[in-house]
Amino acid sequence: MAAMPDDLRQIACLFRAAAGQLRRLSTRPIRTKPDTIVAIEAYLYQDQMSSAPAFPPDRCQETAHLLEEFADNLEALSSSSRRRG
Numbered sequence: 001m002a003a004m005p006d007d008l009r010q011i012a013c014l015f016r017a018a019a020g021q022l023r024r025l026s027t028r029p030i031r032t033k034p035d036t037i038v039a040i041e042a043y044l045y046q047d048q049m050s051s052a053p054a055f056p057p058d059r060c061q062e063t064a065h066l067l068e069e070f071a072d073n074l075e076a077l078s079s080s081s082r083r084r085g
Contacts, residue, residue: 005078005079006078008074008075008077009075010077011074012072012074012078013071014073015067015070015071016068016071017066018064018067019063019064019067019071020069022060022061022063022064022067023060023064024054025060026056026057026058026060026061026064027057037048
């Protein structure tokens with residue numbers, strides 16, 4: 001079943017929202033009303049405990065960029081299918 005132009009625009013909007021949240025996550029911790037949540041991953045390396053950010057800023061930015069590219073493509077598909085329909 002083919003997606004309708006409105007469906008494509010809705011998906012593009014969700015991708016853009018997710019990209020915005022990823023960009024925000026790459027710059028600061030997640031804040032809820034009473035608390036601040038700092039997400040880290042801990043691991044053992046050569047008998048020592050080490051930690052790393054659970055959301056590395058560079059990967060968040062890269063993924064956000066990809067989501068925005070996908071959103072652009074979906075919006076282009078949406079407008080071309082409107083012209084044909």
